[in-house]
Amino acid sequence: MPHLILSVSQDLAEHKHGLLQAAHQAMLDSVLTTNQDIKSRALVCEDVIVGEHSAEAFVHVDVRLLRKPERTNEAQKILADAITAALNSALPKQNMPVQLSCDMVLMNAETYSKIRLEA
Template sequence: MPHLTVEYSSNLPLQAKELLLQINTSLVETRHFQEVDIKSRAIRFDDVVVGTAPAERAFLHAKLAILKGRSTEVKRELSERVLAVIQAAHVWPQGLDVQLCVEILEIDKETYAKAHLGN
């Protein structure tokens, strides 16, 4: 825990693995998570519609799933931190309307199961 999923439109020239590593590093710095527990992935979407206008638009939506029990302040800190890393990690294309979003999801501790195999 946590699980980070970054969804983004294919018209963003994103180096996804590099961005995931930068976000993971930032999350470790918060001291809310152990380094080995952060699991991140990125999903690129080719078929995307943002709104109804014919303008060229793009999006990146990050979902950070954490165990329940953290305060609103901590959740806000996490979402703002992830957003700041995303904003700083890339030179966003000129003339492209890009929406960046971060969502904090809570996982129920009582029903979450985990096994860690290996070292």
């Protein structure tokens, strides 16, 4: 815990690794997370419609965090802005509009389950 889930439209699939690295680094730099526990992954979305514009791409990050007192709305907003800025820096100029976004999802620690298997 936490989880970073990066979704990119097919048009940006070639950039997914760099975008994932940038978003993951923003998480590593955050005071809201414990570095060894961040689990980041990228998903490519093949079938995408953005508003009325089929020729528009997107990168969206969902960050899932356990609810804790120090994870205030203000602190979450700082992290979301840092991730969005990191995506903006990592993505080369495109020939189409691109939407970059990030959302924080607070999870209930009382219902979260985790098992760690040692080698």
